[in-house]
Amino acid sequence: MQDAPDISLKFDTLSGLCQNAAEDILRQQNLLVVSHVDADGLTASAIICTALERLNKDYKPLFFRQLDGSALDEVADLGADLVIFTDLGSGMIQEICDRDLQAVVADHHKPTACQARPLAHINPHLVGADGATELSGSGTSFLLARALASVSGSNDDLAALAVVGAVGDLQDMASGRLQGLNRRILEIGSVAGVVSFSRDIKLFGRQTRPVYKMLEYSQDPYLPGLSGKEDACIAFLKDLGIRLGGEKWRRWIDLSQEEKSCMVTAILRKGLRSGVSNIKLERLIGEVYVLLKEQEGTEPRDASEYSTLLNATARYGHADIGLRVCMGDREKAFDEAHTLLGQHRQNLVNGLKFVSQTGITPLKNIQYFDAGDAILDTIVGIVAGMSFQMADRSMPILAFARTQEGDLKVSARGTHDLVRSGLDLADALSRSAKAVGGVGGGHNVAAGATIPAHAKLEFLELMDNVVGEQLSRQNLSGT
Ligand code: C5P
Ligand code: ZN
Numbered sequence: 001m002q003d004a005p006d007i008s009l010k011f012d013t014l015s016g017l018c019q020n021a022a023e024d025i026l027r028q029q030n031l032l033v034v035s036h037v038d039a040d041g042l043t044a045s046a047i048i049c050t051a052l053e054r055l056n057k058d059y060k061p062l063f064f065r066q067l068d069g070s071a072l073d074e075v076a077d078l079g080a081d082l083v084i085f086t087d088l089g090s091g092m093i094q095e096i097c098d099r100d101l102q103a104v105v106a107d108h109h110k111p112t113a114c115q116a117r118p119l120a121h122i123n124p125h126l127v128g129a130d131g132a133t134e135l136s137g138s139g140t141s142f143l144l145a146r147a148l149a150s151v152s153g154s155n156d157d158l159a160a161l162a163v164v165g166a167v168g169d170l171q172d173m174a175s176g177r178l179q180g181l182n183r184r185i186l187e188i189g190s191v192a193g194v195v196s197f198s199r200d201i202k203l204f205g206r207q208t209r210p211v212y213k214m215l216e217y218s219q220d221p222y223l224p225g226l227s228g229k230e231d232a233c234i235a236f237l238k239d240l241g242i243r244l245g246g247e248k249w250r251r252w253i254d255l256s257q258e259e260k261s262c263m264v265t266a267i268l269r270k271g272l273r274s275g276v277s278n279i280k281l282e283r284l285i286g287e288v289y290v291l292l293k294e295q296e297g298t299e300p301r302d303a304s305e306y307s308t309l310l311n312a313t314a315r316y317g318h319a320d321i322g323l324r325v326c327m328g329d330r331e332k333a334f335d336e337a338h339t340l341l342g343q344h345r346q347n348l349v350n351g352l353k354f355v356s357q358t359g360i361t362p363l364k365n366i367q368y369f370d371a372g373d374a375i376l377d378t379i380v381g382i383v384a385g386m387s388f389q390m391a392d393r394s395m396p397i398l399a400f401a402r403t404q405e406g407d408l409k410v411s412a413r414g415t416h417d418l419v420r421s422g423l424d425l426a427d428a429l430s431r432s433a434k435a436v437g438g439v440g441g442g443h444n445v446a447a448g449a450t451i452p453a454h455a456k457l458e459f460l461e462l463m464d465n466v467v468g469e470q471l472s473r474q475n476l477s478g479t
Contacts, residue, residue: 010127011184014140018147021104021120025052025082025148028102031059032080034067036087036137037314037378039168039307039322043138043161044086044106046326051145051155053327063319065378066450067092068439072099082119084144087137087165090123091430091441106140107131109441110426124181132419132443134180138165142185159189160291161326167289168307170385170446174416176202177287186289193292195303200288201252201264207302210249211263212237219352221283222389223267224274240266253296299341300325312344313337315378344379351375351383360391365468367391368398368460377401381411381448388413396423396467400456408456410440410449412463419444422470432462 025031031052035045045061052059060080064071067088075083076099089096089105090112096103097116104120108131111123122144124135142155142162149155166172166182177197178186189195200206202221205214215226215233226233237244242259244250255263267284289303299305313322318340324333354374360367375383384399391397396414403409410433412425425447426440433440433449436459440449451459 010129013127017122018144022147024119028081030081032083033061034085037063037065039310040137040165041087042310042314042322043165044141047141047145047158047161051148086141106144108137108140132445133171133174136166136169138162139185156188156192157194159185160194163195163289164303164306167303196290197287202286206252219386312341355387363464365464370400373402375401377403377409384411385413408451408453412447414445428466
């Protein structure tokens with residue numbers, strides 16, 4: 001709690017910037033909302049689109065996998081009065097201004113240095129907060145939506161979507177709970193009665209999966225003797241005297257408090273017995289977020305399940321479906337999202353299988369795998385993150401996949417321990433990609449790039465060196 005005044009100052013400074021941006025937005029009628037194709041980008045867009053709808057403004061949502069020059073040309077051609085960029089834009093401020101766009105940028109990616117200034121640039125990095133762990137793109141957009149509220153507090157319900165976006169960007173992973181400015185947003189959502197938080201098991205599927213399936217599909221943390229083994233999971237629960245189901249399979253939310261504690265204790269005991277040290281209490285147990293206005297037993301009730309549902313839409317070119325779900329559709333778009341979710345899950349399982357079969361190649365300071373066409377470039381980052389269960393956690397992991405255009409998509413993921421040791425993947429990727437004629441950026445712990453296909457080896461060498469420098473610099477300054 002020591003840093004609370006500091007957080008208040010950052011919160012107030014960003015809110016002040018939002019106030020100015022809101023005045024610019026309120027003066028215009030024909031608005032474009034440009035966002036990113038992941039859970040954070042979708043929720044960011046939905047927050048702003050809902051705020052504009054409540055103001056009876058005309059708006060058009062638009063999504064990009066990456067905001068590059070040609071995406072900006074497309075945006076410029078639409079001739080909107082004003083463009084609101086959410087969950088992207090901070091790396092392209094110069095290019096946005098070069099096109100004379102009237103723009104408000106509400107992002108959390110590491111900004112690149114430039115002279116140009118849009119109408120407003122709202123980004124946690126500009127007030128000394130970390131955009132990887134303290135505020136997401138949807139969180140930044142939520143602050144803007146608050147400033148756009150016609151009656152003070154009337155957009156506070158949108159905090160629930162900001163929590164989903166932050167969880168989708170894994171911002172709670174650094175300390176097992178949302179922190180910094182995210183925590184402020186969580187508190188606002190809690191006061192508004194739309195979200196609650198508590199400590200619970202962190203396995204995926206608490207709302208929707210039968211308990212034995214929740215165990216079987218657990219990837220992070222990986223549970224030796226249980227993950228991937230249906231029969232073992234069923235036997236494990238039976239041994240504990242936990243009933244699997246009657247008419248319907250029992251889910252985690254159906255278990256009594258006593259059954260839940262008994263299960264957690266048994267999982268930990270089993271993990272320790274298998275000698276796996278990475279099943280640490282903090283990875284299995286942590287804060288979880290419940291969206292109180294959503295129906296129990298459905299994905300949107302749980303922030304983590306909701307974010308996966310959204311990724312299953314936008315990352316496959318169906319951002320429109322995800323956006324409609326975020327804006328309240330629980331019928332047609334929700335059903336469509338569900339169908340996509342089944343395919344997404346299968347793709348992730350296949351992706352992990354590919355990595356375990358082909359292996360991960362270690363270099364001096366990084367490790368990598370090349371999925372070629374076997375994993376879609378839009379989900380290769382998720383697979384890279386999940387692959388840490390079978391990789392060396394002492395170096396970052398890079399994943400390559402071929403894009404539709406024939407370029408190479410690179411996704412890089414680190415651990416928060418590595419970030420504390422000096423790792424900054426956004427910096428490493430943007431520098432190395434630029435050196436080989438590509439573009440890259442993102443966050444210290446997770447970043448991405450697109451590079452020419454022939455440049456893979458050169459890029460790997462650059463990355464290996466930059467990461468080596470980052471980690472040794474910190475070691476030097478730490479001694
Ligand atoms: O695509 P991937 O999931 O690997 O991206 C990781 C992070 O890096 C995301 O937050 C994404 O927005 C960001 N990124 C970026 N510039 C790129 C590629 C990815 O800022 N060229
Ligand atoms: Zn984001």
